[in-house]
Amino acid sequence: MNEPHESTEFDADEGFGARLTIDLQMLVSNWRRMRELSSPARCAAVIKADGYGLGAEAVATSLYTAGCRDFFVATAREGAFVRQHAPEARIYVMNCILPGIEETCRVAGLVPVLASMEHVAHWTHACIANGDHPCALQVDTGMNRLGLTIQEAMTLADDVTRPSGFSPVLVMSHLACADEPDHPLNDQQLSAFKAIAEAFDGIEASLANSAGTMLGGDYLFDLTRPGISLFGGAVGDHVRPLTEPVVTAEARIITIREAFRGETVSYGGTMTLRRDSRIAVCSIGYADGYMRSLSGTGVTLRGHHPVGGHGFACGQPLPILGRVTMDMTAFDITDLPEGSLRAGDFIELFGANVPLDDVAATAGTIGYELLTLLGQRYRRHYLPVRTGN
Structure with missing residues (x-):
């Protein structure tokens, strides 16, 4: 679902910065x-x-x-x-x-x-x-x-x-x-x-x-x-493959920007870049249920777990840079080939490549909460039940 340049035309996705694919x-x-x-x-x-x-x-x-x-x-x-x-x-x-x-x-x-x-x-x-x-x-x-x-x-x-x-x-x-x-x-x-x-x-x-x-x-x-x-959520010590993931959440890239070593990213200046970087700013945030506790830095309540969440695109995990904000989140795409992502493409938040319960654990919660916090700003796309099944 993360093929480069899947769509820069907004057509059916117009007005939505994120989407859910529900199988x-x-x-x-x-x-x-x-x-x-x-x-x-x-x-x-x-x-x-x-x-x-x-x-x-x-x-x-x-x-x-x-x-x-x-x-x-x-x-x-x-x-x-x-x-x-x-x-x-x-x-x-x-x-x-x-x-x-x-x-x-x-x-x-x-x-x-x-x-x-x-x-x-x-x-x-x-x-x-x-x-x-x-x-x-x-x-x-x-x-x-x-x-x-x-x-x-x-x-x-x-x-x-x-x-x-x-x-x-x-x-x-x-x-x-x-x-x-x-x-x-x-x-x-x-x-x-x-x-x-x-x-x-x-x-x-x-x-x-x-x-x-x-x-x-x-x-x-x-x-x-x-x-x-x-x-498809995990149940304590009972893990997959008892059941399989049903939903993939993705956020659209608003813009891609370059920043330099020593500069900071997002509120509070809690993330200082250690290298020249390319940053994908996506239309997703805690107003969409993508929790602030997933932030790459600057979440005091996370205590001794300093590493934040990540997205996924083009076969690689993409770390969150700095704080998740209400409507936007920055992902580090420096390690991707230049030009492999551009504005309008999508980054996976959870799904086949980023397990729901892994995201929940990073956020300090459970899969139930992530699912039930999903708001109305996602475009929902349903993959139908196949005839005869």
């Missing part, structure tokens, strides 16, 4: 891989945060067409949007902030995930008033984030006076440390959730996220909930 075939292949790992459980897809930053419409449509019939989103608004592209799917809303979303859930056919006794009481009242509607029940088994306590869930399971309007179709919990397979909290949570699932006999159960799915065995229950693995 929907690879997305579907990743889901199918996770479905294999989930068997005999069904495999859902977590596509919150605008499909992990890649566009919920394209992501939902591709996965639904491939056979996915269970989706998880964060908000009712996200769920209502996904419903337009997954008409027969079951769509769970995990951040079920009640009251206020009952009507949206009913109209769009969404399943709210109830995560407190207050949620349960409110939803039960709404069902008594307006008729039964499916819900899910979240139980906290060690995350201390959302969910009924284990005791509350056990009491509710044994409550023979529980109104018929309260009819969960799924009971779920969330693993806190599944990305560390040997962490003792995994077994503790599994043991607790087994008891919960038995108490709610006849109702489907779900515990495993991406990392939990890779733990396999007893962690799978009836339904798995992979998210980041669908998009």
